Amino acid sequence: xxxxxxxxxxxxxxxxxxxxxxxxxxxxxxxxxxxxxxxxxxxxxxxxxxxxxxxxxxxxxxxxxxxxxxxxxxxxxxxxxxxxxxxxxxxxxxxxxxxxxxxxxxxxxxxxxxxxxxxxxxxxxxxxxxxxxxxxxxxxxxxxxxxxxxxxxxxxxxxxxxxxxxxxxxxxxxxxxxxxxxxxxxxxxxxxxxxxxxxxxxxxxxxxxxxxxxxxxxxxxxxxxxxxxxxxxxxxxxxxxxxxxxxxxxxxxxxxxxxxxxxxxxxxxxxxxxxxxxxxxxxxxxxxxxxxxxxxxxxxxxxxxxxxxxxxxxxxxxxxxxxxxxxxxxxxxxxxxxxxxxxxxxxxxxxxxxxxxxx
Ligand SMILES: *Cc1c(COP(=O)(O)O)cnc(C)c1O
Numbered sequence: 001x002x003x004x005x006x007x008x009x010x011x012x013x014x015x016x017x018x019x020x021x022x023x024x025x026x027x028x029x030x031x032x033x034x035x036x037x038x039x040x041x042x043x044x045x046x047x048x049x050x051x052x053x054x055x056x057x058x059x060x061x062x063x064x065x066x067x068x069x070x071x072x073x074x075x076x077x078x079x080x081x082x083x084x085x086x087x088x089x090x091x092x093x094x095x096x097x098x099x100x101x102x103x104x105x106x107x108x109x110x111x112x113x114x115x116x117x118x119x120x121x122x123x124x125x126x127x128x129x130x131x132x133x134x135x136x137x138x139x140x141x142x143x144x145x146x147x148x149x150x151x152x153x154x155x156x157x158x159x160x161x162x163x164x165x166x167x168x169x170x171x172x173x174x175x176x177x178x179x180x181x182x183x184x185x186x187x188x189x190x191x192x193x194x195x196x197x198x199x200x201x202x203x204x205x206x207x208x209x210x211x212x213x214x215x216x217x218x219x220x221x222x223x224x225x226x227x228x229x230x231x232x233x234x235x236x237x238x239x240x241x242x243x244x245x246x247x248x249x250x251x252x253x254x255x256x257x258x259x260x261x262x263x264x265x266x267x268x269x270x271x272x273x274x275x276x277x278x279x280x281x282x283x284x285x286x287x288x289x290x291x292x293x294x295x296x297x298x299x300x301x302x303x304x305x306x307x308x309x310x311x312x313x314x315x316x317x318x319x320x321x322x323x324x325x326x327x328x329x330x331x332x333x334x335x336x337x338x339x340x341x342x343x344x345x346x347x348x349x350x351x352x353x354x355x356x357x358x359x
């Protein structure tokens with residue numbers, strides 16, 4: 001750390017991304033990527049786009065926006081794209097937190113669960129936004145009453161991470177109605193895997209922002225594409241931030257890949273179906289081996305063995321070249337978060353776990 005770094009930044013605790021080992025070294029089930037590549041048409045077509053990168057990219061993401069608006073049945077003025085969804089979440093912090101509207105919340109101006117996506121805490125620190133972190137219930141679910149009448153910005157991942165547990169559309173609607181003077185942000189990074197998206201509610205509620213990503217369900221983690229859907233005025237606010245920070249945030253290759261991903265509906269649906277099928281099969285297998293697995297609507301499961309510690313399981317799987325994720329923290333230290341890969345990958349995980357458990 002240099003002596004020039006500002007005092008507040010010197011206290012930042014950085015986000016720790018999951019390990020990205022050399023390709024092929026591990027069965028990689030630690031960062032919830034899709035095991036399936038993009039459709040061939042996307043991969044082959046990107047060279048033509050790369051041939052034109054001497055010219056700046058389209059700041060309005062026009063073709064991508066058209067395809068997205070049509071597929072998801074929202075207005076083109078209701079969408080903004082970003083360099084991964086982490087970026088649009090940052091725009092939300094900059095645009096909507098610490099506003100006058102948050103005055104009833106004292107110095108706490110955003111609320112989210114204590115156990116959730118780790119980046120929320122990092123952003124709260126970076127943008128110096130006071131955060132209320134609310135414990136989950138005993139069963140790791142969210143108590144919606146904690147978020148009704150919050151009087152500050154509400155931020156929830158649905159399904160939540162790393163639990164995989166989803167709220168219903170009706171429960172989220174109660175939270176939106178319960179916070180008429182504040183923004184409610186629903187992060188739907190994993191919604192495609194079985195939760196109900198509340199995207200259509202953005203037409204009804206002017207305080208709702210639905211954030212999503214192409215990283216998990218659309219096989220584009222390395223291309224970086226995220227989005228927010230909301231009332232046009234809110235999108236305008238977010239564009240004010242985007243154009244004050246990095247107007248060219250989504251590069252032309254990524255815009256192209258995103259558009260092809262949306263247009264190839266059959267391929268996308270096929271990938272999602274495979275993941276959901278594998279998740280259900282794998283969950284059943286884990287539970288038959290004695291694991292306690294939370295009910296997941298995501299492309300990962302959060303699971304714990306009654307006697308073998310999370311650390312030991314993690315290390316033993318790693319010896320078998322299987323990489324999963326675990327977290328420190330009193331309530332979750334013995335859980336593993338295992339991304340759902342292909343059928344053959346999950347079979348190898350099962351074989352390895354059987355070996356570990358049966359000594
Ligand atoms: C992975 C993830 C994101 C961010 O994904 P990007 O790759 O930045 O688009 C956002 N929210 C949650 C809950 C996630 O798990």
